[in-house]
Amino acid sequence: MQQSEEKEGVPQTDPRRFEAPPFVHGHAISDATGGPGGAGVALLYSNGLSFMYVNTDGTTHLGPSSVFAHTFADGDVMNIMNFNGSFGVSLYSAASHSTQTAASGCQ
Numbered sequence: 669m670q671q672s673e674e675k676e677g678v679p680q681t682d683p684r685r686f687e688a689p690p691f692v693h694g695h696a697i698s699d700a701t702g703g704p705g706g707a708g709v710a711l712l713y714s715n716g717l718s719f720m721y722v723n724t725d726g727t728t729h730l731g732p733s734s735v736f737a738h739t740f741a742d743g744d745v746m747n748i749m750n751f752n753g754s755f756g757v758s759l760y761s762a763a764s765h766s767t768q769t770a771a772s773g774c775q
Contacts, residue, residue, distance in 0.1 A: 692740055696722075699753045708755040710748035714740045717759045719748075719772070735770050739763075 693712040699705040699721075706723045709732070716738045720731030736759050738744075743762025748755060756771040 691718075693746060695746065695748045697748050697750050697755075699755075700750055705753070708748055708750060710746055710757045712740065712744070712746045712759070717746055717757060719755065719757055721755075735759075736768050 691711040691713050694709065696707045696709045698707050706721055709720045709722060711718045711720070711732055716734055717736045718732035719735050720729055720733065722729045735757055738759060738761065741761070741763045745760040745762075747758045749758075750756070754771060756769060758767055758769040760767045
């Protein structure tokens with residue numbers, strides 16, 4: 669595909685365009701700081717759970733960064749939550765019947 673071509677109506681040279689590698693499940697949640705804030709995004713891949721933060725402009729982001737290494741199986745569930753601009757992610761493993769949780773802050 670040449671840079672001048674469009675995919676889904678967005679020029680390939682558009683700096684707002686970001687494509688995450690193929691993931692199994694994804695969830696996004698606002699940082700809920702009361703003003704124009706960004707969003708936390710949890711992405712469950714076949715080999716683990718990753719987190720990324722998308723700034724309010726929608727153009728810049730941090731991540732995705734690996735949080736947990738994990739081999740995906742049917743029945744696995746992930747979640748993302750926030751509290752005052754900080755985020756937590758959790759991953760339930762159906763194979764081991766266990767849950768892992770991690771928290772981080774974005775300011």
